Amino acid sequence: MATPPKNKLFFGSFVHSKTLAELEYLHSTAIAVDATGKIVAVEPGHATAAAAAEALLPKLGWAAGDVDTVATKSDSHFFFPGFIDTHLHASQYPNVGIFGNSTLLDWLNTYTFPLEASLADPAKARKVYTRVIRKTLAHGTTTAAYYATVDVSSTNLLADLCLAAGQRALVGRVCMDQLSPAYYRDESPAAALASTLASIAHIESIDPSASLVRPVLTPRFAPSCSAPLLKGLGALAADRPDLPIQTHISENKNEIALVKELFPPSSTGAPDDSYSSVYDAFGLLTERTILAHGVHLSEVEAELIAKRGAKVSHCPCSNSAITSGAARVRWLIEKGVTCGLGTDMSGGYSPSVLEAARHAALVSRHVAMGGDDKAKLTVEEVLYLATRGGADVVGLGGRVGAFEVGMEWDAQLVGLGTVDAEGGAVEEEDGNVDVFGWETWEERIAKWVYNGDDRNTRKVWVKGRLVHERKG
Numbered sequence: 001m002a003t004p005p006k007n008k009l010f011f012g013s014f015v016h017s018k019t020l021a022e023l024e025y026l027h028s029t030a031i032a033v034d035a036t037g038k039i040v041a042v043e044p045g046h047a048t049a050a051a052a053a054e055a056l057l058p059k060l061g062w063a064a065g066d067v068d069t070v071a072t073k074s075d076s077h078f079f080f081p082g083f084i085d086t087h088l089h090a091s092q093y094p095n096v097g098i099f100g101n102s103t104l105l106d107w108l109n110t111y112t113f114p115l116e117a118s119l120a121d122p123a124k125a126r127k128v129y130t131r132v133i134r135k136t137l138a139h140g141t142t143t144a145a146y147y148a149t150v151d152v153s154s155t156n157l158l159a160d161l162c163l164a165a166g167q168r169a170l171v172g173r174v175c176m177d178q179l180s181p182a183y184y185r186d187e188s189p190a191a192a193l194a195s196t197l198a199s200i201a202h203i204e205s206i207d208p209s210a211s212l213v214r215p216v217l218t219p220r221f222a223p224s225c226s227a228p229l230l231k232g233l234g235a236l237a238a239d240r241p242d243l244p245i246q247t248h249i250s251e252n253k254n255e256i257a258l259v260k261e262l263f264p265p266s267s268t269g270a271p272d273d274s275y276s277s278v279y280d281a282f283g284l285l286t287e288r289t290i291l292a293h294g295v296h297l298s299e300v301e302a303e304l305i306a307k308r309g310a311k312v313s314h315c316p317c318s319n320s321a322i323t324s325g326a327a328r329v330r331w332l333i334e335k336g337v338t339c340g341l342g343t344d345m346s347g348g349y350s351p352s353v354l355e356a357a358r359h360a361a362l363v364s365r366h367v368a369m370g371g372d373d374k375a376k377l378t379v380e381e382v383l384y385l386a387t388r389g390g391a392d393v394v395g396l397g398g399r400v401g402a403f404e405v406g407m408e409w410d411a412q413l414v415g416l417g418t419v420d421a422e423g424g425a426v427e428e429e430d431g432n433v434d435v436f437g438w439e440t441w442e443e444r445i446a447k448w449v450y451n452g453d454d455r456n457t458r459k460v461w462v463k464g465r466l467v468h469e470r471k472g
């Protein structure tokens, strides 16, 4: 029989984003998490875990025997909010790193559609989805906005597996009824909508209160959806204002030209021929919409996106790998657009949001080298995008992404390697980050962002439940 969840007391150093520009460092702090996974107290100023327990437990009415305590081992260990991957294709995971010299439209046809279609085989889908969930959890991703495939049963399986593994997820059945090979597309707009409803019904049946897993409307991107399909999805989005929406926008110049050709304003009633106006004309540009990429948006489009409250998932690894371009994140933020980070596997080559964060920092420097010096993103800013910003993008702002009373405990325990007086490793030799002891906390975090990986992610919790523990 499964043991019932217990109250927990976490003790040590906690680091999280206070604002876009500022990380908050809470040392000698205790965070109490109740059996439902909610943070009920954040109390700095205790010398030890035992002292924190003595002070806190009576106030919370918790008996010592009902509480599990997790304390950090040393100064190079800290708790950090779980990462939020605002855009990834679970179905493309076997292809990470496999993109050759392709760009978006030929990459889709050469690498992506054949793999996605092959996951209609349930055994293969189970193998791929089990692995991608395990791998992203091991990298500290506590929430993932997943695209599955066109196939309903394997999409539903992805949701089942997320729930079983304890990963928070948005799971979308991919809608696409045109411009892909006949072996991989919805048969008609009506069939696409029926399959979407079937998948929504399943996901809502396994997690009726959306405690972890939620369905998300997923028109792949404008070129692969006919006008009747986009119209139907817009109507469904209006009927179901609780459902998030995810799609791609303005990733690649040939894609944008294709959208202009397929959706002239005369066919949509839009005021212009921009990509954003196409989604807007069909009621799909909303405050619940996650737009992946947004590399080549115009001023007017950024203003429209901000006005509608739609969000952008910045996918720097993918934008570099398949040569889409360098998105101007500072510019988007200054326009009032909420942004988060996406690994975008397998356009992106890495399952790690930490890798996406460091790549976001590097791409912003390329934008700066193009003449806009203030484009550079700081360590604090990319970590905000990876956590709090991401939570806003996927509609979970205020619920996850930071350590505040009332939020849920989605967190990772990060350990950096410690070096002794002779320069030898003191503990946990594995990993790329060496802490000598003289670094400030800001410097430790910067070393983690630029050199860290899953070896530093020792433990991961979602909604208070331990969902990953690094062995060895």
Ligand SMILES: O=c1[nH]c(=O)c2nc[nH]c2[nH]1
Pocket: 089, 104, 108, 112, 220, 221, 248, 251, 318, 344, 347
């Ligand atoms: O990076 C991307 N990955 C995809 O699978 C996709 N489909 C449309 N546009 C896309 N872009």
